[in-house]
Amino acid sequence: MRLPRPHPSPAGIKQEELRRHNLSLLLRYVHLAGPTQRATLTAQTGLNRSTIGALAADLASTAGLVREESPDTHSGAGRPSLVVVPETERYQVLAFDLGVDRIIAARVGLGGALLSREVVPLPPGERGFTAVVDLTAATARRLAEALGPLTHCAGIGVAVPAVVRSADGFVRFAPNLGWEQQPLGAALRAALVDALPDRAIGGPVGSPAVQVANDADLGALAEHARGVARGHDDIVYLSGQVGLGAGIICNGRPLRGHGGYAGEAGHMIVNPTGQRCRCGARGCWETEIGTDAILRAAGHEPGDGGSVRAVVAEASAGDARARLALYEVSRWLAVGVGNLVNLFNPELVIFGGELRDLLEVVEHDVVGRMGAGGLTVSREHVALVPSALGGDSSLFGAAELAFAHLLDDPLGVAATLATTVEV
Secondary structure (H helix, E strand, O other), X not given: OOOOOOOOOXXXXXXXHHHHHHHHHHHHHHHHHOOEEHHHHHXXXXXXXXXXXXXXXXXXXXXOOEEEEOOOOOOOOOOOOOEEEEOOOOEEEEEEXXXXXXXXXXXXXXXOEEEEEXXXXXXXXXXXXXXXXXXXXXXXXXXXXXXXXOOXXXXXXXXXXXXXEOOOOEEEEXXXXXEEEEOHHHHHHHHXXXXXXXXXXXXXXXXXXXXXEEHHXXXXXXXXXXXXXXXXXXXXXXXXXXOEEEEEEEOOEEOOOOOOOOOOHXXXXXXXXXXXXXXXXXXXXXXXXXXXXHHHHOOOOOOOOOOHHXXXXXXXXXXXXXXXHHHHHHHHHHHHHHHHHHHHOOOEEEEEEOHHHHHHHHHHHHHHHHHOXXXXXXXXXXXXXXXXXXXXXXXXXHXXXXXXXXXXXXXXXXXXXXXXXXX
């Protein structure tokens, strides 16, 4: 796990800023790693024992963000090192993954514990922008009813398959949802004021507590923090549903682009004479390997309840049309993945969403096709792997997004939660 290092010297740095940085460092470590002994925190953060003790005491007594317990076992001489434990029940967030035909909603506790999860179907007549905002707010109200009287909602995170302006959660374009130029972040904030009138929502003054981001970006964030990419700082995460997106992390940092729009790999043109895409271009990558394209190639009509997993099962059972469909998909997967590998030189290409079901049966063909051309040096260390978080990568990423303010300024946000309601 790579964390920011403590400031090497307080020279030129205000003492309060240094303290806030180190509180963030400690809480972030415990949030990602789970219960951790003080001795381990000392070794991993570079802070000395007395500083770790003081910081843990502040987080515990001032804000109730952690508690300290004696270890279950102890070997060796001397007093055992206390274990710092995140307060999972006391600090929670609400996370949402908005899809074309469903909303996945969850309560997630500090430390990453999944406390509840539900799938809310979106009937065909209720998939418009206003209907989805209203249903999300109603679902948030239902989730909030399970929060205890001493529980703080530290934020709300929302994943959406869209080109999202990172500053305010404004959806510029979501072709598979049929949305364009929609103020999703602002609409959700307004709706949630009514949905959660008595519940403090975290976020520093002047900053939105409801955070909205692209689903693939959040999938990459979650896999890097808690999934298959832990310990790997150069990754490409592919989110495959009806459409296709990519979340990219370079040198441990998300690649956002100038407006926050980086990673729209599904609209990378791979076949100029191919099918017309919902975006208006011809031959976008998602027209060749998106779920709808795979279903059509296998003889199924999109929207009739078919899935990539079902096509894979048909191919495994010997269905000739399904096998041909997967063969063609492997061709276009190799083209697109090869391009991404040449561009970003990742350690891992992670297959998420329905692409996860595809990888096991097409990996050999994809690797073989990639090996037939392209830069050898770019692909010599790359691995193609399924997501560890399955279909919930974007959901967990939305939770991490919601916790970001609290992790950046633990005591400041905790104080805000204790005294005000902000959405």
